[in-house]
Amino acid sequence: MITSFIIAGTIYLSILIYLARRSRLKEKTTSNYLLAGGNLGMLLGLFTTAATIFSAFTVIGMPDFFRTHGIGAWIFLGVADAMMVYVLIRVGVIIRQKARSGNYEGMAGLLTRAYGFKFAGFVAFTGVVIFLVPYISVQIRGVSIFLNAAFPNALPVWGWGTIIVAIMIIYSEIGGLRAIMYNDTLQGIILFIVIWIIGWNCLSEFGSVAAMFEKVESTKAALLSVPGPNGLFTTQFFIISAISIVLLPFTQPQISTRVIIMKSTSALRRMAIGLGIFATLVILPTMFMGMYGAVLYPDSSVQDFIGHVLLYDQAPAVAALGLIGLIAAAISTSDSQIFALGTELRSLLTVDDKRALAITRVFILVFGVIALVFSILSSEQLVLLARTSFAGTAMLGPLILVGILSRKRPGLLIPICTLVALLVFVLSSAGVIPDRIGPLEIEMLLFSFLLMVTGIELLRLKLQKEIT
Amino acid sequence: MKFKKIWWTDSIFIIMTIASFTGLLIPAGQINPKFVGIPYTVWVGVLFCILYVIVAYIASKLQEEGPDDH
Numbered sequence: 001m002i003t004s005f006i007i008a009g010t011i012y013l014s015i016l017i018y019l020a021r022r023s024r025l026k027e028k029t030t031s032n033y034l035l036a037g038g039n040l041g042m043l044l045g046l047f048t049t050a051a052t053i054f055s056a057f058t059v060i061g062m063p064d065f066f067r068t069h070g071i072g073a074w075i076f077l078g079v080a081d082a083m084m085v086y087v088l089i090r091v092g093v094i095i096r097q098k099a100r101s102g103n104y105e106g107m108a109g110l111l112t113r114a115y116g117f118k119f120a121g122f123v124a125f126t127g128v129v130i131f132l133v134p135y136i137s138v139q140i141r142g143v144s145i146f147l148n149a150a151f152p153n154a155l156p157v158w159g160w161g162t163i164i165v166a167i168m169i170i171y172s173e174i175g176g177l178r179a180i181m182y183n184d185t186l187q188g189i190i191l192f193i194v195i196w197i198i199g200w201n202c203l204s205e206f207g208s209v210a211a212m213f214e215k216v217e218s219t220k221a222a223l224l225s226v227p228g229p230n231g232l233f234t235t236q237f238f239i240i241s242a243i244s245i246v247l248l249p250f251t252q253p254q255i256s257t258r259v260i261i262m263k264s265t266s267a268l269r270r271m272a273i274g275l276g277i278f279a280t281l282v283i284l285p286t287m288f289m290g291m292y293g294a295v296l297y298p299d300s301s302v303q304d305f306i307g308h309v310l311l312y313d314q315a316p317a318v319a320a321l322g323l324i325g326l327i328a329a330a331i332s333t334s335d336s337q338i339f340a341l342g343t344e345l346r347s348l349l350t351v352d353d354k355r356a357l358a359i360t361r362v363f364i365l366v367f368g369v370i371a372l373v374f375s376i377l378s379s380e381q382l383v384l385l386a387r388t389s390f391a392g393t394a395m396l397g398p399l400i401l402v403g404i405l406s407r408k409r410p411g412l413l414i415p416i417c418t419l420v421a422l423l424v425f426v427l428s429s430a431g432v433i434p435d436r437i438g439p440l441e442i443e444m445l446l447f448s449f450l451l452m453v454t455g456i457e458l459l460r461l462k463l464q465k466e467i468t
Numbered sequence: 469m470k471f472k473k474i475w476w477t478d479s480i481f482i483i484m485t486i487a488s489f490t491g492l493l494i495p496a497g498q499i500n501p502k503f504v505g506i507p508y509t510v511w512v513g514v515l516f517c518i519l520y521v522i523v524a525y526i527a528s529k530l531q532e533e534g535p536d537d538h
Contacts, residue, residue: 072494074513079488082520086481089528210505217499217507224507226494235489242488269528276521280514287510 002151004320012190012324016171019182023175030105030353033176034343034360035261038100040181042267046274048181048336049258051188053081053248053275054282055333056139057386059195059326060146062283063309064302066290070223072233073290078283080238080245085276088249089269091401092259095250096268098404099260107253107400109347114403118348120415124396125344127422128253131392132341133367136334137374138386140164143330144375149307150323158376164327165372168335169365177257177343180335187328192282194325197318198310199285202292212288215295223294240443243397244390250400251393254333254340334371341367388429391443395421398454408461417453421446477527484523488516 031037040048065073099110108128112121144160155163171179206212213224222229227237249255262268289309297305310322342364349356399418402410427433428442435442487493493512503511 071507071510071513074510075488075494078517079493079513079520082517082524083481083485083488086477086520086524086527089524089531090478093531208505213502213505213507213510221499222497224499225497225509227496233494235494238494239489242485265531269531273521273525273528276517276524280517280521284514 004316005150005323008317008320008324012328013167015186016167016183019186020171020174020179023179023182028176028357030346030357032178033357034105034339034346035257036177036181038104038261039263040258040261040267041263042270042274044181044185045258045262045267045271046278047185047188049255049271050275050278050282051184051191051329051332052254052258052336053333054188054191054279054329055386056142056326056330058282058286059191059310059329060142060302060306061386062286063289063293064305066223066287067293067298067305068228069230069232070225070228070294071287072226072228072238074283074287075226075238076233076241077245078280080242081279081283082276083242084246084248085272085279087246088259088272088275092249092272093265093268095256095401095404096260096262096265104260106343106345106347107256108344111400111403112348114406114409115415116409117412119412120399120403121348123415123419123422124399125348127393127396127418128344129341130422130426131389132252132254132337133371133374135386135389136337136371137377139330139334140371140375143326145303146306146310146326147323149303150311158372161372161375164331164334165368168331168338169368172335172339172364173361177339180339181258184332184336187332188278190321190328191325191332192278194321194328195282195285198314198322199288201314201318202285202309203288205292205296212291212295216291219295219298223291236439236441236444240391240441240447241387243447244387244394244443247394247397248390251396252337252340252390253344254336256400257340257343338364338367338371392422392425392429395425395446395450398450402454402457406458406461408464410457410461413457413460414450414453417450421450474527474530477523477530480523481520481527484516484519 062073062077065076102110102113104110108121108125111124112118114120140161141157143164144157147160148155148157171183175182203209203212206215216223220229226233249259259268262271293300293305293309297308300308310326311319314322342360345363346356346360349359351359395418399414402414424433425442425446428435437445493516494509498509499507501508
């Protein structure tokens, strides 16, 4: 397998370098470096957004989620992603038009202008830093551990992590967002092909879909219904997850940037429909992989199970492709997230463009190093950490949606309450305060609190309008 | 006219979203009725995904053209 991996890896790296060189910029400005000229077509938009959303948690996390908690994982991600497509079409179009009517440089800067004070932008920036950095780190760590296990004598875990971060930083520095998007397209295609080859192989083990479910039913029937054998998939879990995922295109800057820089409204709509189809087709084979694991490796560790399903149970060429697919999935999400943190920072800077861009490029490197350090320290709960990241940034939803969509300038209430909600959620995630009160989970309470605050603020704005 | 029609897709979306969190899609502990051997929540879940995308497609057709659509 080593030979196959070296060949596939060399081809993969060569294409990455070629694409980075092709998108190399002589004169870097915020518009061409951070926003790729703001002219994203449907196909490039589809693949870059899909590759950004479907990360290592899709390749490693989802099969394990299906294996451990059962078919409710389909509702958790598949149905929630399909809901997201509708909201993206209805709300995303309006947000894109509003954002582009001014000088868009990033969501934090847009909110600063919408609210009329910097505090709103800082709350948004704080939220994305807090909830994106751990998510980036856990992906780098997941893939690094896996590579270390596949090639035990080659490099330590931190060595693989450093290589992955270095690749991301180098091509981000060379070509900016356009280089990232070209590479995302390549990686999205690799991810799609690899996950289907492996998923198909897992399904072939049983002969048919019906035979697969029959076998799972005889092994552990609880996997085939909700709430699953561990009782994870409650209605509340699904509602919190759906809110978090539906808001992703507006609350996670690596996705909202792509929505806003689509070249036309119709390109955005077509991209959204394509995303819905892509999501369904990508999640489906992870279910086959999970059911395969439920029958063959029900009690193995995550590492052991993923090792078998991606590597040891596959032909050498497929295993090498599996490794490349895994690296591609992790890199295509992490690079966009690190870069988006830089873009958000840039949108808060008020110095001249050249200086702001120089500062941003330094901070993209800094964010990469922070993510690398965190990756050496972080845990391996990939799906649940991803969900925490989604839920954390979803707390920014009211701040972003009211700020952009409101015709009148909102006050301090929503930014302050959002900051309080973020703080409570961080303390709850760290175990300092309880993660539920009575039957309600903390996310549900915080979403309800922010919804109530939004209602109060909208009422205040309405009354203000009537008085004046 | 299109503006009015799009409320139909919004209504369908809201009804489907509410249904997604009820026993219609996620009945506790229920595997049957199966469809070609596929457990209930899986095949209804896939059906919901397809329906959501179809409703989104119809909504995209009913939306007004943007200022940058030519």
